Amino acid sequence: MSVDAATVRRIAHLARIAVDEAEVPHLQGELNAILAFVEQLSEVNVDGVEPMTSVTPMEMKKRPDLVNDGGIADEVIANAPASDNHFFLVPKVVE
Template structure:
């Protein structure tokens, strides 16, 4: 797949990048080189290769999934202009 000058201008427009006409040929070459590299990657046989998150085997660190309120409700509403029973009180804005 190759990119033409019109496509380069469209990509620049979508990315909100200002591109002069003099820059279009250079960007076209760079984009075509990137696409050629991606096409090369698609030729690699990855059958049976497990996805990995690191080059060294490791397990993700996980914390226990425990629901609690943190026991800091008073601290959370301490700076509120007005609070009642650990809830923020706000002025009524809708009739």
């Protein structure tokens, strides 16, 4: 993949970066070098390599997915102007 001058200007515009016209060829070369490196990475054989979450092997920390009220329902509802049985009461606004 190759980046042309118009694409460099568009990327700069989308990134809200002010780029002088004299800088466009330099940035074009840098972006093309980055894309060439990424293409080079796609040539690496990764068959049989397991995905990693870290460089050190470890299990992901998991918690049980339990539904609860957080144990502070009284504190949450304390500032409500009106409540009933830990529910906020709001005035009817639509008939």
